[in-house]
Amino acid sequence: MKNFYNNLNFKKVLCITFFSFLFFQFLTFKSYSDNVKNGEVIVQKMIADAKKHAVKTIKLSPKERSLKIETLIKRFINLDFMARATTGSFWKKATNTQKEKYKSALLKQIVKTIEEHLNTLATLDYKPLKSEARGKKLIYVKGIIRDYSKKIPDVNLLWKLAKDKKGNFLVLDLEIEGISLVSSHKAETMAILRKNKGNFSALLKTFTNNK
Amino acid sequence: MKKIKFAFSISLILLFVLSGCTNNLTISAENKDPFEILNRNIFTFNKTLDQNIVSPISAAYVRKMPLSVRKSVSNHLEWMNTPSTIVNSALQTDFENTILASAKFMLNGLSLGFYDFDNNETKITKKDFGSTLAKLNVPEGPFLMVPLLGPKTFRDFTGTLSDRQSLSNISSNSVNKLSLAEIPINLVDKRSKLAKNIQNIYESPDPYTKMKSYYIQNRRKNVYGDKYIEVKNNKLDMEFEKLLQ
Numbered sequence A: 001m002k003n004f005y006n007n008l009n010f011k012k013v014l015c016i017t018f019f020s021f022l023f024f025q026f027l028t029f030k031s032y033s034d035n036v037k038n039g040e041v042i043v044q045k046m047i048a049d050a051k052k053h054a055v056k057t058i059k060l061s062p063k064e065r066s067l068k069i070e071t072l073i074k075r076f077i078n079l080d081f082m083a084r085a086t087t088g089s090f091w092k093k094a095t096n097t098q099k100e101k102y103k104s105a106l107l108k109q110i111v112k113t114i115e116e117h118l119n120t121l122a123t124l125d126y127k128p129l130k131s132e133a134r135g136k137k138l139i140y141v142k143g144i145i146r147d148y149s150k151k152i153p154d155v156n157l158l159w160k161l162a163k164d165k166k167g168n169f170l171v172l173d174l175e176i177e178g179i180s181l182v183s184s185h186k187a188e189t190m191a192i193l194r195k196n197k198g199n200f201s202a203l204l205k206t207f208t209n210n211k
Numbered sequence B: 001m002k003k004i005k006f007a008f009s010i011s012l013i014l015l016f017v018l019s020g021c022t023n024n025l026t027i028s029a030e031n032k033d034p035f036e037i038l039n040r041n042i043f044t045f046n047k048t049l050d051q052n053i054v055s056p057i058s059a060a061y062v063r064k065m066p067l068s069v070r071k072s073v074s075n076h077l078e079w080m081n082t083p084s085t086i087v088n089s090a091l092q093t094d095f096e097n098t099i100l101a102s103a104k105f106m107l108n109g110l111s112l113g114f115y116d117f118d119n120n121e122t123k124i125t126k127k128d129f130g131s132t133l134a135k136l137n138v139p140e141g142p143f144l145m146v147p148l149l150g151p152k153t154f155r156d157f158t159g160t161l162s163d164r165q166s167l168s169n170i171s172s173n174s175v176n177k178l179s180l181a182e183i184p185i186n187l188v189d190k191r192s193k194l195a196k197n198i199q200n201i202y203e204s205p206d207p208y209t210k211m212k213s214y215y216i217q218n219r220r221k222n223v224y225g226d227k228y229i230e231v232k233n234n235k236l237d238m239e240f241e242k243l244l245q
Helices: A002-007 A010-059 A062-076 A079-093 A096-122 A181-195 A200-210 B002-021 B036-064 B067-091 B095-109 B129-135 B154-170 B173-193 B195-202 B207-224 B226-244
Strands: A125-134 A138-146 A155-163 A169-176 B143-146 B150-153
Touching (some): A010 A062, A010 A125, A010 A138, A062 A096, A079 A096, A079 A200, A079 B226, A169 B226, A181 B207, B036 B143, B067 B129, B129 B207, B143 B154, B143 B207, B173 B195, B195 B207
């Protein structure tokens, strides 16, 4: 043992430390770049599936179409996260039944918004632009929706993704031309909750009456 | 005329007085709505007016007018607004935008702006006096819902008044009359372009808050550009990371 320490000079220690550092940096970088790639793949798959849906479901009744879109959305978005993000500190005060009802109401709102734009989306092209890892968990995927006939101006999109508890990448938020959907929905929800002194039932009632 | 100038001067003074409460980007008008009750009433008035008058006219405009005609009208209205972009780009020392906007204005002027000879290839950033005030670090001030004009911040409302005032000062009487006549056409044209988004806002549980949020996010992005997006996203990232833990 003593011999081992005698043979180990400062140069060797420095070399080992440096290469170990490089190796770990490489591993971390590889894991980040893998995550970024996965994020990109998820967004592209989601858009391709949405386009397919738009064509396939065109002859279905509105109710059946909504159900199909609902299934599609559930596969790609983190509804639980969105519900928590849009209700802020009031989420903890809600009962489990209220939470489930709110999630279902939120899902219906998302389905409604997508239904309105699905036919237009089917005629447009999505072009991925840039993706990056943000912090430890988030992935940003930037893209553009382009109408090659130039009837509609380009629309910039930014998808924010993160892994769920099962390790699948899911969408947390979408920014359309810099407008965050989670932020605007949160502003709306918080305004209703504050007006009703944090009463979650009142929020659910507003959502139900709005249908 | 004197009355308008007086009102304009008063609003400029008021801007500086009222905006004294805030001094940076992080304090958002989204949270600051001292006139909420009044704003909500004006929003209801605007909505009624829109649903009963502007929206049917706009729908008929889309139905009856071919796309090429609507596109020409849109081009012309945009062209009429270019002088404001040229002046404000120069004031903001964005000389590239000034030169590009001037060149495009002169080129399209051959058809009075009805035809876009450039085919939208040159990207020009629209600038108004509101964005110039923002560049001078004048804070946003409180959120306002203006009758007929819709959502504005106090700074941007002052900017809109100033743009109109300066246009009428530098242009001839006939151009002034033309620009006044074009206000309703502009309204119908913009309404037709935003029909889906407006409908989406009206159908939400709290349309007033949704419109305010959309307006403020969009306006800040146009005024501050990537700087605002970065600040907003950094803040959101922190919130999201906490929720993901």
